[in-house]
Amino acid sequence: MKKKAPDEKYIRQNISMEPEQLKRLEEFCQREERSMSWVIRQALAVYLKQGQA
Numbered sequence: 001m002k003k004k005a006p007d008e009k010y011i012r013q014n015i016s017m018e019p020e021q022l023k024r025l026e027e028f029c030q031r032e033e034r035s036m037s038w039v040i041r042q043a044l045a046v047y048l049k050q051g052q053a
Contacts, residue, residue: 010037 017025029036 015040 029039
């Protein structure tokens, strides 16, 4: 695996969500075998792309 350049590294943030959202996110991640970080990054990318239309 190639090491990321310092400006390409992920930035850690804390987020808040409703308990039901967390439960559904955990279930989705387990079912899809993906990390929460990956799912949230993908969802954010879609959300931001839609906002540009």
